[in-house]
Amino acid sequence: VVAQEEDSDLIVNDDLGYPITIVDDARPPIAQFLRERDARFVVLCDSNEHVYALARTIARRNRACLGVYAFPLGESRKRFSTLERVLEALLASGADRQTLVVGVGGGVASDLFGFAAATFMRGVPYAHVATTLVSMADAAIGGKTGVDLKSGKNLAGVFSDPLAVFAHVDALQTLPYRSLREGLAEIVKAAVIEGGDLFDSIETLSPHAFWRWPWTEVVAHAVKVKTMIVADDHKEAGVRELLNLGHTFGHGLELASGYRITHGAGVALGLRAAGLLALRTGRFSREEHLRMLATIALLGMPLRTSQRADNVLAAMYADKKKRDNTLRFVLPRAIGDVEYGVRVPERHVRAVLRELERAPEVTG
Numbered sequence: 439v440v441a442q443e444e445d446s447d448l449i450v451n452d453d454l455g456y457p458i459t460i461v462d463d464a465r466p467p468i469a470q471f472l473r474e475r476d477a478r479f480v481v482l483c484d485s486n487e488h489v490y491a492l493a494r495t496i497a498r499r500n501r502a503c504l505g506v507y508a509f510p511l512g513e514s515r516k517r518f519s520t521l522e523r524v525l526e527a528l529l530a531s532g533a534d535r536q537t538l539v540v541g542v543g544g545g546v547a548s549d550l551f552g553f554a555a556a557t558f559m560r561g562v563p564y565a566h567v568a569t570t571l572v573s574m575a576d577a578a579i580g581g582k583t584g585v586d587l588k589s590g591k592n593l594a595g596v597f598s599d600p601l602a603v604f605a606h607v608d609a610l611q612t613l614p615y616r617s618l619r620e621g622l623a624e625i626v627k628a629a630v631i632e633g634g635d636l637f638d639s640i641e642t643l644s645p646h647a648f649w650r651w652p653w654t655e656v657v658a659h660a661v662k663v664k665t666m667i668v669a670d671d672h673k674e675a676g677v678r679e680l681l682n683l684g685h686t687f688g689h690g691l692e693l694a695s696g697y698r699i700t701h702g703a704g705v706a707l708g709l710r711a712a713g714l715l716a717l718r719t720g721r722f723s724r725e726e727h728l729r730m731l732a733t734i735a736l737l738g739m740p741l742r743t744s745q746r747a748d749n750v751l752a753a754m755y756a757d758k759k760k761r762d763n764t765l766r767f768v769l770p771r772a773i774g775d776v777e778y779g780v781r782v783p784e785r786h787v788r789a790v791l792r793e794l795e796r797a798p799e800v801t802g
């Protein structure tokens with residue numbers, strides 16, 4: 439249950455059995471959490487100047503802190519080579535099996551530091567302080583950690599739940615738009631899955647400047663959608679697949695473009711593609727489809743691509759989420775009513791991919 443504490447903007451979500459604290463300034467609740475734990479800890483962070491400054495404040499004047507270690511991250515560094523450096527740093531800090539690892543940063547940090555904590559001395563407790571929209575609304579939640587391999591993203595890792603997650607919402611103030619947009623794509627996805635208030639509020643907010651958005655509530659709402667789905671299906675055997683809405687197409691587009699199409703842009707295009715496929719197969723109404731597209735367009739996310747249908751289709755088959763060489767889709771029946779595991783004839787998929795090469799008729 440999302441508990442809104444009186445006279446405070448602090449929102450704590452406990453659906454997954456660990457607290458996810460969403461608040462403008464997460465430093466006081468982090469300090470309290472560390473005080474209550476009363477054990478030694480190490481801070482690992484992305485070396486981005488804003489993230490590093492936050493990490494230093496967390497460690498400041500706390501004698502239980504064994505040190506702050508900063509690593510240049512980014513997707514290209516979400517690799518075993520960085521993991522090894524992180525593990526060596528943990529050892530050098532004097533950390534042992536009881537030491538808490540506090541990771542600070544975006545989705546790369548939560549995947550990589552979470553994986554490091556899960557494997558250091560066969561596993562030490564981990565808490566994450568999220569500083570990007572992707573990590574607040576998605577990456578830091580649900581216990582998936584890991585690194586990329588040469589052959590593809592997120593191909594090695596473990597499920598490992600953190601002890602606590604903190605979304606330091608003030609961090610969004612320094613986040614570049616291109617990173618914010620990555621997270622917005624996942625939030626729109628969550629809004630299409632959930633429908634109701636979340637979709638309505640994103641739709642209403644979409645024409646407004648981002649600094650005016652009530653980010654704490656928006657993040658809390660998106661987190662609620664993810665935690666409810668993950669709580670039902672921790673290891674992705676079924677209903678967690680809903681979270682892949684827009685991702686079958688999205689991953690194919692990312693891959694086919696050699697990652698020039700970012701994950702967020704791929705998800706935005708993938709949402710349009712899922713909508714088109716649902717329209718074609720008689721599931722979705724044109725009116726709702728256009729509502730979804732208008733919101734995506736207002737948020738500055740792409741709706742058309744020059745990627746060739748054949749290449750994208752081949753990439754979709756190559757993607758790791760395929761099963762027995764069959765593509766399965768997550769498709770909307772309505773905003774707020776999404777089904778997963780849907781198989782459709784390939785000619786429809788091809789037709790949709792060709793349609794993606796053209797701009798939509800109406801974008802609101």
Ligand SMILES: NC(=O)c1ccc[n+]([C@@H]2O[C@H](COP(=O)([O-])OP(=O)(O)OC[C@H]3O[C@@H](n4cnc5c(N)ncnc54)[C@H](O)[C@@H]3O)[C@@H](O)[C@H]2O)c1
Pocket residue numbers: 484485486488489511512513516543544545546547549569570571572573576577578579580581582583591592609610612613614617620
């Ligand atoms: N495990 C999961 O369930 C899951 C889910 C979604 C995404 N992910 C992973 O998340 C990663 C993407 O996450 P991301 O978009 O946060 O990328 P990221 O961690 O690389 O952060 C994006 C950029 O923002 C910078 N940054 C971080 N905080 C900042 C701040 N407050 N102000 C200014 N700059 C800041 C970083 O240095 C980086 O350059 C991918 O590797 C993806 O696979 C994982």
